[in-house]
Amino acid sequence: MKLRHLTFRLLEVYVAVIRSGSLSEAARRLHLTQPTISLQLKRLSEAVGEPLIEFRQGHLFMTAAGEALFSACQDMLGRFEELQEQLQGLQEGRSGHFSIALVNTAQYILPRLLGPFSQAFPEVEVTVEIGNRAQMMERFQRQQDDIYIFSHPPSLEHALAARFLRNPLVVIAPAQHPLAQAKKLPLSALQQERFLLREPGSATRMLFDSWLQTHGMTLQRSIQMASNEAIRVGVAAGMGIAVISQHALPAGNQHLVELDLDTPPSESYWHFIVRREHRLAYSARNFLHFVDRHLEEHLDARYVCHDLHELLNSV
Structure with a gap:
């Protein structure tokens, strides 16, 4: 046996032949020629060291070795299909994990956004870190998180900030x-x-x-x-x-x-901040897109600012 010579493509061809019950039909499904299918089956049989299929009265049957291989193929290809679905979910931001760090006062705002997002994307895991400005600045410097929320963003060249809410x-x-x-x-x-x-x-x-x-x-x-x-x-x-x-x-x-003052205090804005050089997780990017689409549904529309476009175009 030379199982190290097995390739994903050989296994894919074999499964197509068995499922279709015909070399010609397998060739059609895989967009290959029938001689190519026959050659692939020959190589697969040589790698296994046993005949895999036989024809009796014009019908295709698996040998004992062929049945064992087919069972293994279904398991392996099934796992690859699961992997493909997982990777697609990660790339679309439907699964995965991201971390968001925020200053204390923002904890009154974030749950109104994170709750609906978690309901829409239940397979995304989110870590939330809360602390004072000095603690969050230290996390920002160490690049410990994907997204940060400050009312006063860091005045640093590598900080990319976007307003999303007035903070009176x-x-x-x-x-x-x-x-x-x-x-x-x-x-x-x-x-x-x-x-x-x-x-x-x-x-x-x-x-x-x-x-x-x-x-x-x-x-x-x-x-x-x-x-x-x-x-x-x-x-x-x-x-x-x-x-x-x-x-x-x-x-x-x-x-x-x-208190009703003739000169009320100044107001600031809440910002989402990311680092320019930090590769933003797909799920974090999906969260920012979700926020941009649904801000006024979950936060008081009087205070909403739609300034996320530049940030989203840059990450």
Whole structure:
């Protein structure tokens, strides 16, 4: 036996002959000549070391060796068909895996996109990493993920960013605050308030500091807190007021109010970011296409930005 001489094509020819029951019909299905089919069968028989088929009364029959080979062929070719389907699924983004990393505040947004995507493509596995801006920047530098979400994208040449959602900032206070019902408050009215702040380096903190600087205002009292949840709880408990992303506010919260200012805080945008030199997984690319098609179905249309086209054309 010279089984190392077996090739995929020889096995494919043999299966076609057996399934069709005719050399001429197998030749037609494979777009080959009948002499070529006969030659391939001869080579296959020599490799196995046994006759594989015989003709009796004009009909084709398998020998014992032929039956064993046919069984093995069906198993091997079936596995190749499964592999082909898997590869096609990967290339079309219907299966596979990708990783997405996002700053803390974006966790209020991503599930609204990732949930419908996971229902549409249940065979795609997604890893989600959440942390503060410094932690996500470190992951970006190490190229640990396929997609990143920042409100302020890294100012790096190899960062390709696209806006997809406005990120308005609002000033919140406890519902019983003396200024809760006031209209068009001047910024100076907040001068003596105690502010609950995110850590330095967070996008919200950077925007807030810039807003204060633009209006020449300096905080008198502040408390630094590590998360939006802690800030929301602190404000509701009367610890102070805060600037926070509007997307981080739960609907219908009776313990918090948005203060009405004559000069509201600046707003930013949420961005999808990929690295130019990073080969984006098919499934990650499919996710971005899905988001581009369905943004307004799953996010508030008032804030949606359709700026993904350039990014999608570049990955």
